[in-house]
Amino acid sequence: MNRTPAPVDPPAPGAWEDLVxxxxxxxxxxxxxxPRTPVASVPGRGRDAPTALLDAAAVxxxxxxxxxxxxxxxxxxxPAPVDPRPxxxxxxxxxxxxxxxxxxxxxxTGRRGTAPDLMELLPQWLTVANSxxxxxxxQALPALLDAARGRTDLxxxxxxxAGPRAMWLARLNRDWRFALRAAPGGGADLPGPEESDxxxxxxxxxxxxxxxxxxxxxxxxxxxAARDLLATTWATERAxxxxxxxxxLRTGLGPRDEPFLEQSLADRSRNVRATAAxxxxxxxxxxxxxxxxxxxxxxxxxxxxxxxxMLTVEAxxxxxxxxxxxxxxxxxxxxxxxxxxxxxxxVEAAPLATxxxxxxxxxxxEIVALPVADDWQGELHAAWCRAAVRQRDAGxxxxxxxxxxxxxxxxxGAVSLAERAKLLATLSAGERAGWVAGFxxxxxxxxxxxxxxxxxxxWAEPLGRAVxxxxxxxxxxxxxxxxFSGVMGLAERCLDPAEASxxxxxxxxxxxxxxxxxxxGGYWAEAFQRLVTTLRLRAAMAQELGAAVSYHPDxxxx
Numbered sequence: 001m002n003r004t005p006a007p008v009d010p011p012a013p014g015a016w017e018d019l020v021x022x023x024x025x026x027x028x029x030x031x032x033x034x035p036r037t038p039v040a041s042v043p044g045r046g047r048d049a050p051t052a053l054l055d056a057a058a059v060x061x062x063x064x065x066x067x068x069x070x071x072x073x074x075x076x077x078x079p080a081p082v083d084p085r086p087x088x089x090x091x092x093x094x095x096x097x098x099x100x101x102x103x104x105x106x107x108x109t110g111r112r113g114t115a116p117d118l119m120e121l122l123p124q125w126l127t128v129a130n131s132x133x134x135x136x137x138x139q140a141l142p143a144l145l146d147a148a149r150g151r152t153d154l155x156x157x158x159x160x161x162a163g164p165r166a167m168w169l170a171r172l173n174r175d176w177r178f179a180l181r182a183a184p185g186g187g188a189d190l191p192g193p194e195e196s197d198x199x200x201x202x203x204x205x206x207x208x209x210x211x212x213x214x215x216x217x218x219x220x221x222x223x224x225a226a227r228d229l230l231a232t233t234w235a236t237e238r239a240x241x242x243x244x245x246x247x248x249l250r251t252g253l254g255p256r257d258e259p260f261l262e263q264s265l266a267d268r269s270r271n272v273r274a275t276a277a278x279x280x281x282x283x284x285x286x287x288x289x290x291x292x293x294x295x296x297x298x299x300x301x302x303x304x305x306x307x308x309x310m311l312t313v314e315a316x317x318x319x320x321x322x323x324x325x326x327x328x329x330x331x332x333x334x335x336x337x338x339x340x341x342x343x344x345x346x347v348e349a350a351p352l353a354t355x356x357x358x359x360x361x362x363x364x365x366e367i368v369a370l371p372v373a374d375d376w377q378g379e380l381h382a383a384w385c386r387a388a389v390r391q392r393d394a395g396x397x398x399x400x401x402x403x404x405x406x407x408x409x410x411x412x413g414a415v416s417l418a419e420r421a422k423l424l425a426t427l428s429a430g431e432r433a434g435w436v437a438g439f440x441x442x443x444x445x446x447x448x449x450x451x452x453x454x455x456x457x458x459w460a461e462p463l464g465r466a467v468x469x470x471x472x473x474x475x476x477x478x479x480x481x482x483x484f485s486g487v488m489g490l491a492e493r494c495l496d497p498a499e500a501s502x503x504x505x506x507x508x509x510x511x512x513x514x515x516x517x518x519x520x521g522g523y524w525a526e527a528f529q530r531l532v533t534t535l536r537l538r539a540a541m542a543q544e545l546g547a548a549v550s551y552h553p554d555x556x557x558x
Contacts, residue, residue, distance in 0.1 A: 016064065019057050027053055077172060081164040085135035091544040092129070093137050099125055100143040114526050116534040120493060122147065124538065126157035128547045136162045141169060145176045155182050181209075190217055203229055208241060216248050223252035227260055239269035246275050253279060258286050265325050277327020281349035282390055288326055289351045295323070296350035297358045299343055300380065303373065311359075311367075313376035315339035316346065340379050347383035352393050364399035385419040389426060397423040404438030421450045429456035437466040445470045445487050452487065458496040467491055468499065471528075472506060481523040488527050495531070497539035503532045 018032045027049035088096065102118035136144060141162055148158035159166050159179055170179035190213060191198035202214055219226035230245050237245065246264060249257055257279070264276035265288070280288035295316070303312045316323075319330040319342050327349065332341035352364070359367055372380055381400065388396040400415050401423050415423075424432045436451045437460075445467070455463060467487065474484055481488075506528040 080168045083135040083163045088134045114529040116537050126161050128545050130160050219251045242272050274327050284351040292349040293354040296346040311370045311372045315343040344383040348386040352396050364396045368399045389422045392426050397426040404435045405442040421454050425454050433460035433463040437462040440466040440470050457494045459494050464495050464499050475524045492534040497535040500532050500535040
């Protein structure tokens, strides 16, 4: 027998608020005023009133959750923008799916086995795909954005590959909002060079990120126009904003920027003054560089009264207001002497070209070879290193690097490996690779990891052979393979895939000598097998994308 459910009266207007008010005040002090509320029918303020209130609240909750009043439909999102780039070849698209799905890593024993680490190859795959101008498959975009969300190093290449649809998706999913923050201007459409009114409006009314993106874009194509635009609002900008805007002048920095930067030396913000001084010191012909050259030159001289010429150093005794205006920080860090701190800043900011005339016409190599009196050599050479990096002076960088095969691994004087890595970045890719190859041949791999990180990828043939030979020597010596895991990981990503055929002879498990680490032979065989497999996989990836194997020849991002 069918029964028709009894009709339920609709809730009275304000019934829920009435219940909430009663619950807050208590049923002994207030009774719901709505006649359709069950509590209202309970006589008096007895002990049944709280139970009736809860029953009424339960019924009202079901009503609120079970139905909604008809409302105007929300506006449908705009269709995703069209990506005009060509689609990926089928094999490359399948490879991308494999790379994004990989969760490989060391097992419970800590051994990686012989399988390649696909996620570590994803950055290279993206670089090649972007160089070929392909568009990302729409179905791969969620996984690609998820991968970029978890790895900040992937974001630039991943967002370039994802294209305009990444911005569209990021506006619909809060988990992918990082894409909007990473995009220039937060994904905003920047005006073109001919849209002067839009440029002016965005500069005066836009969000900070949009203004930074606009200034950077203009600076990249027309440095003077960007500087002039910045000057229109410079006096009214906040100190932290002035610092960010000033930093954008590094792009296209030239002599015409000097008047604006000189004016910024009088800024109220110490950080702004320091950045302006740094930029001016990178202009060898600037007035600040000339002032620093005079100050630094007064501190360093050649002493001819000794049996052999020697550099003598007389560090500044005070840091006056004029030095502070030119960017010298008066307060030394903890553990540093004030005079050595001031000296380092002066030498770093002085044009390197002035030292030859100051020190008897000597070349950079001859100057670096001079002994320095009173233990000032470390401070002096370190400041010259910073100056060579800032001024991109390859001649001074070569002098400070010294000969790669020199007995001392630390370089001339007190030049550390960290400083050498920075100096190497000023040289051409080929010269960089040749120097590091010579260093490895003389000193092995134990101290070369930091230097390998600044070499162009894929490694040039001399460098690749030096790394493989050094790994082979370490294996034959019975060394712990775990000590070279970092270099082996770099080799998987940076060695030219053409070197794979040279490694076939290293795949067998070697005979272990008595003094070898137990089980080292098996680990070495696994590591070389993984290296060969990875190199062949990289070659296949490049072929699927229609690219030459030796891609991005002058980048040092493994």
